[in-house]
Amino acid sequence: TQLSATPGQVVQVRGGPAVQGTYVGTFQQVQQPVEGQVTAVIINGRAIVFDAWSVQGQLGQGLHEVSLMIGTVEVAP
Secondary structure (H helix, E strand, O other): OEEEEOOOEEEEEOOEEEEEEEEEEEOOOOOOOEEEEEEEEEEOOEEEEEEEEEEOOOHHHOHHHHHHHHHHOOOOO
8 A cells, every 4th residue: 555665776696787676565454564675687588586575674684595595596597
């Protein structure tokens, strides 16, 4: 029902550029606000979007693991 997002920032993922941004929002049928981080990257010629989210205030606890997943994902040619 409401969404606030940061402008995308260029970051390095797996040695190449990616775009990353954050958001906070409230959604129908979800009792607490949600915060998230979206990362868009091209790997092996394929566009991939990672959307990590949690209850507002808890996202930071999992971002290290999300970063590891993004950095080690394998995409079939």
